[in-house]
Amino acid sequence: MKVNHLTLDRLRELPLPIPDEGSKEQRGTVLVVGGSAEVPGAAFLAGVATLRAGAGRLRIATVESAASAMALAVPEARVIGFTETEEGGIDPAAAAARLPALAERCNAILIGPGLSAGATADALVHALLPAGASSALVLDAGVIAGLGAQAGAVRSCGGRAVITPHAGEMARLLDIDRSEVEANPLVAAQRAAETLGCVVIMKGAQSWIVPPSGEPWLYSGGGVGLATSGSGDVLAGIVAGLLARGTEATTAAAWGVYLHGQAGRRLAERVGPVGFLAREIIDEVPAILRDVDAGPSS
Numbered sequence: 001m002k003v004n005h006l007t008l009d010r011l012r013e014l015p016l017p018i019p020d021e022g023s024k025e026q027r028g029t030v031l032v033v034g035g036s037a038e039v040p041g042a043a044f045l046a047g048v049a050t051l052r053a054g055a056g057r058l059r060i061a062t063v064e065s066a067a068s069a070m071a072l073a074v075p076e077a078r079v080i081g082f083t084e085t086e087e088g089g090i091d092p093a094a095a096a097a098r099l100p101a102l103a104e105r106c107n108a109i110l111i112g113p114g115l116s117a118g119a120t121a122d123a124l125v126h127a128l129l130p131a132g133a134s135s136a137l138v139l140d141a142g143v144i145a146g147l148g149a150q151a152g153a154v155r156s157c158g159g160r161a162v163i164t165p166h167a168g169e170m171a172r173l174l175d176i177d178r179s180e181v182e183a184n185p186l187v188a189a190q191r192a193a194e195t196l197g198c199v200v201i202m203k204g205a206q207s208w209i210v211p212p213s214g215e216p217w218l219y220s221g222g223g224v225g226l227a228t229s230g231s232g233d234v235l236a237g238i239v240a241g242l243l244a245r246g247t248e249a250t251t252a253a254a255w256g257v258y259l260h261g262q263a264g265r266r267l268a269e270r271v272g273p274v275g276f277l278a279r280e281i282i283d284e285v286p287a288i289l290r291d292v293d294a295g296p297s298s
């Protein structure tokens with residue numbers, strides 16, 4: 001089987017849509033659903049990353065207790081506060097009633113940052129998948145484990161969904177041992193891509209980008225410093241921002257992994273190989289896009 005090695009030269013064959021002019025609406029709207037009383041920052045990191053990747057507008061739906069602070073921290077976003085459970089998570093019943101309307105006219109939806117796996121995460125995905133039928137989707141973190149039970153709904157997205165598991169999340173999704181995923185991450189990613197009909201970003205020291213059909217991509221860059229709290233939220237946000245701009249799912253996944261990894265390389269050179277923060281990854285993205293001269297799509 002042929003494997004595409006993810007390099008800048010190869011990515012330049014897949015240019016990103018970058019309009020020379022036009023309104024923020026033309027660069028797309030992203031809805032980020034996530035966060036909890038204990039981990040509100042995950043939705044913050046993901047949301048800001050969507051804008052740094054070039055999305056035009058941002059909506060963040062999170063727990064009520066974090067909404068006011070989130071709105072001040074991200075004044076560029078419309079922030080919606082949902083009623084909370086006793087454990088400090090998003091109340092799924094209250095969210096389900098409002099999510100379909102919030103998802104309307106959104107070009108990309110990211111759900112999962114800061115959510116724990118379980119009934120609440122599953123209910124939020126169930127509420128969003130029909131509403132997100134016309135939107136590209138990124139499914140991240142706590143929502144990944146329960147996707148097997150909703151495989152038909154994910155498949156109905158027609159290949160416009162991306163999931164971003166690490167080894168533990170992939171193991172729970174496939175109901176296998178983590179060591180089995182770590183022994184052969186490509187096989188696990190291919191199984192998930194086939195089951196869900198989506199693009200899989202299998203995160204690790206080397207990252208695999210596996211479409212539901214076609215050849216996989218392998219990225220070996222980035223560095224150990226990217227293994228830090230919040231880094232995955234940033235990656236998911238970058239991919240969602242690229243999707244909102246109209247980028248095809250596999251292309252958005254490949255560019256997202258490259259931008260995230262290149263940001264890690266730049267920070268490793270300037271700050272040190274470890275110790276830089278996820279929030280610093282975000283700020284590197286616009287300059288990388290400028291420097292690689294992605295150019296408008298033809």
